[in-house]
Amino acid sequence: xxxxVRSALAAATAVxxxxxxxxxxxxxxxxxxxxxxxxxxxxxxxPGPDEAMQQRYQCPATGLxxxxxxxxxxxxxxxxxxxxxxxxxxxxxxxxxxVVDTGVNPSVRLPHLRGxxxxxxxxxxxxxxxxxxxxxxxxxxxxxxxGDALVGVAPDAELLSIRQSxxxxxxxNPGGGDTEQDRRAGTVSTLARAIVHAAxxxxxxxxxxxxxxxxxxxxxxxxxxxxxxxxxxxDKDAVLxxxxxxxxxxxxxxxxxxxxxxxxxxxxxxxxVTISTPAWFSDYVLSVSATDAAGxxxxxxxxxxxxxAGPWISVAAPGLFVEGVNREGGVINAxxxxxxxxxxxxxxxSFSAAYVSGxxxxxxxxxxxxxxxQVINRxxxxxxxPAAVVDNRVGHGVIDPLAALNFDVPEVPAPRESVxxxxxxxxxxxxVDGRPKVIALVGVGVLAVVLAAVLGIGAMxxxxxxxx
Numbered sequence: 001x002x003x004x005v006r007s008a009l010a011a012a013t014a015v016x017x018x019x020x021x022x023x024x025x026x027x028x029x030x031x032x033x034x035x036x037x038x039x040x041x042x043x044x045x046x047p048g049p050d051e052a053m054q055q056r057y058q059c060p061a062t063g064l065x066x067x068x069x070x071x072x073x074x075x076x077x078x079x080x081x082x083x084x085x086x087x088x089x090x091x092x093x094x095x096x097x098x099v100v101d102t103g104v105n106p107s108v109r110l111p112h113l114r115g116x117x118x119x120x121x122x123x124x125x126x127x128x129x130x131x132x133x134x135x136x137x138x139x140x141x142x143x144x145x146x147g148d149a150l151v152g153v154a155p156d157a158e159l160l161s162i163r164q165s166x167x168x169x170x171x172x173n174p175g176g177g178d179t180e181q182d183r184r185a186g187t188v189s190t191l192a193r194a195i196v197h198a199a200x201x202x203x204x205x206x207x208x209x210x211x212x213x214x215x216x217x218x219x220x221x222x223x224x225x226x227x228x229x230x231x232x233x234x235d236k237d238a239v240l241x242x243x244x245x246x247x248x249x250x251x252x253x254x255x256x257x258x259x260x261x262x263x264x265x266x267x268x269x270x271x272x273v274t275i276s277t278p279a280w281f282s283d284y285v286l287s288v289s290a291t292d293a294a295g296x297x298x299x300x301x302x303x304x305x306x307x308x309a310g311p312w313i314s315v316a317a318p319g320l321f322v323e324g325v326n327r328e329g330g331v332i333n334a335x336x337x338x339x340x341x342x343x344x345x346x347x348x349x350s351f352s353a354a355y356v357s358g359x360x361x362x363x364x365x366x367x368x369x370x371x372x373x374q375v376i377n378r379x380x381x382x383x384x385x386p387a388a389v390v391d392n393r394v395g396h397g398v399i400d401p402l403a404a405l406n407f408d409v410p411e412v413p414a415p416r417e418s419v420x421x422x423x424x425x426x427x428x429x430x431x432v433d434g435r436p437k438v439i440a441l442v443g444v445g446v447l448a449v450v451l452a453a454v455l456g457i458g459a460m461x462x463x464x465x466x467x468x
Contacts, residue, residue: 032269037223047162077150077322091157098207099161101209103163104128109143110329119185139355164191164210166184206241211349241353244288255271255392289394315380
């Protein structure tokens with residue numbers, strides 16, 4: 001790899017963090033898989049921010065890295081083997097994929113795009129100052145064009161844009177304790193509302209490449225988010241795909257891998273330092289980490305793994321050096337870092353999740369009656385397992401798109417849910433009527449006599465005839 005490009009990769013921060021909290025390194029606070037209150041689903045209404053926001057920072061410039069050959073598909077796209085996928089499953093027609101992100105800029109390369117709301121400034125979701133959401137949408141559903149090799153995994157799928165966060169916006173009326181770092185547009189609360197809204201808008205797949213890194217020593221109330229995730233997955237049968245998160249982002253301190261020696265806690269929940277949400281709601285979310293094109297965990301220039309590990313990781317997919325489109329529909333593969341005065345490649349778990357969302361759209365197009373849980377099962381069951389069968393870095397392994405679409409994959413029972421209240425309270429018993437009870441008891445007595453007589457006759461017949 002070219003040294004200049006590797007240096008740029010080290011600076012890549014591809015995931016927009018929805019709720020950045022201070023990093024607390026060192027001792028972890030023991031946690032367990034989250035318990036969800038299914039009754040805490042936030043109300044769905046007109047999308048809008050929790051508080052007034054204003055743009056403070058200039059939208060980042062984008063471009064192409066030197067020596068880019070647009071006629072050649074990037075390695076991450078080539079990995080998907082799209083012509084083979086389309087031959088077996090079509091191109092995703094009839095499936096709606098929601099992109100809950102920084103918005104999506106419309107262009108001729110995104111012909112099936114519609115806006116569904118904005119939790120940053122109350123718009124229609126078709127504004128993307130950050131570029132991030134537009135690239136996510138490109139990976140999922142960009143149309144092909146002459147002059148370049150870029151095309152989405154499911155170019156015939158409908159894309160639904162919901163703007164939920166932006167690193168360029170801050171509160172218009174900040175409180176005394178606010179800082180520029182921890183008060184950007186996008187919160188756990190608006191993420192919960194956005195997921196519910198996407199599900200109610202008919203999304204069959206919901207891509208969430210915005211991540212909140214939460215230190216276990218400084219927990220955040222995620223009651224509504226957990227309920228929203230469950231509502232979308234169970235009540236609305238949507239496939240939720242979430243990015244694992246990037247260790248380069250503030251507050252995203254790395255978690256340990258599995259502990260195979262601990263039979264009671266093999267995926268090492270006890271040692272988690274950083275929660276990645278919504279990825280950690282693993283009963284309902286397909287969480288994706290990043291690999292290189294060879295299927296190895298993606299690393300930066302210093303050798304540090306890019307993906308935030310965790311016991312919630314489901315699968316892994318390529319996420320390095322991706323391409324997308326800008327607001328004019330031109331191809332880009334880099335954003336400009338004004339502090340370092342250089343272009344940096346677009347890499348990270350956000351884009352890995354987008355490839356998996358595209359695959360989920362193709363599966364839903366080919367098997368329209370398949371429940372969301374079984375779509376996820378097809379992806380995890382056909383992944384190339386790591387040495388430990390499942391771990392905290394790549395989960396069940398690197399995805400195998402052709403196998404996920406074509407293999408005979410047995411369905412699995414729905415996972416047992418961890419909920420804090422009964423899913424459906426039993427109905428109140430009807431008033432007691434003594435008369436039917438008396439009649440029933442009489443009937444039971446008569447039946448018992450008849451049954452005893454029949455058994456007695458059978459016994460005598462066996463005694464006379466012997467055993468057969």
